[in-house]
Amino acid sequence: MSSELSNESVSRQMQSVTIHDVAREAGVSIGTVSKALNGQGKLKSETRERIQEVATRLGFRPNMMAQNLLRGRSYTVGLLTTDSYGRFSIPLMKGIEDALGTAQILVFLCDARDDAQRERQYIETLLSKRVDGIIVTSRRTDPRPAIDVGQTGLPVLYAYTQVKEGNALCILPDDEQGARLAIEHLVEHGRRHISHIMGPSHFESTQLRQKAVRQVLKEAGLATHEQRFLSGPWQESWGYNATQFLITSDPQVDAIFCGNDQIARGTIDMLRELGRKVPDDIAVIGFDNWEIIAASSRPPLTTVDLDIYHLGQLAGSRLLAMIDGSRETGVIRHPCHLVIRASCGSHDSVPNL
Incomplete structure (x- = not known):
């Protein structure tokens, strides 16, 4: 006692x-x-x-709070997201935290869940906590409404999402450059009848990737048959069904570039059922480098990596600059890179790009 x-x-x-x-x-x-x-x-x-x-x-x-108030800083920032699954927001947050950690800044993660009222409440809470800045992100890169921070002058940056306001800074993956990497790789390794099974056509990322595919094929002097461009949902079942239709109607196809890794896995499953060997008969490349899908596919999937972690680091460092007075605006396209695995038939001879 x-x-x-x-x-x-x-x-x-x-x-x-x-x-x-x-x-x-x-x-x-x-x-x-x-x-x-x-x-x-x-x-x-x-x-x-x-x-x-x-x-x-x-x-x-x-008393750190009192010290920070005297300095006019809270040494905190808000990360406002609608990506409830965390597929993109988690690696993004890791990059942001690593960039801000050197400045001893903490990150408040706020999941708005596509609910406008919930998002507004989070913004009000972050403002009441006197955060030094806010990074807004999403599970898709299409334009969204800008957030309203009133007359506070608070630095706001958009990462893996964008707004149309000209005075905003938006950091996005370079979808067009990523798709170009994939098609150039297929062409360089002898594929001549390339198809593109993509996501929904109204997504900006789908449009940019399709644009790159058509451009590279044109530059290589290869045909761009319309029946080889198929658009549907971001689902494994879409890759499965689209591949059956594609190969039945166009058996010459020797490579398929898919809009994401889920579509690609459905594609590989159908090719196996059709008796077409991957990559001997048909090479397959996905998009996103979702490790749990890409690495466990049979064969492992070559895919375009969005490099979201480093995109997050870039967002964190740019927000720091904005907190220090920089007022950069516009759109920054962060480059993707190609992760070479067995599904394209060149993993033994070609290093990761």
């Missing part, structure tokens, strides 16, 4: 230690303690070390 009381007493004592106690114990002024603990002012090294030793021994912990 006495031991418990002793521990409780020590705990209370540590909680009640103030900067006044540190100053009195070290025999200096409160201002000198503040300078020593904040790394400010011109103090002798022995004085600074003595004050830090006293603060540690007494268990003094500075």
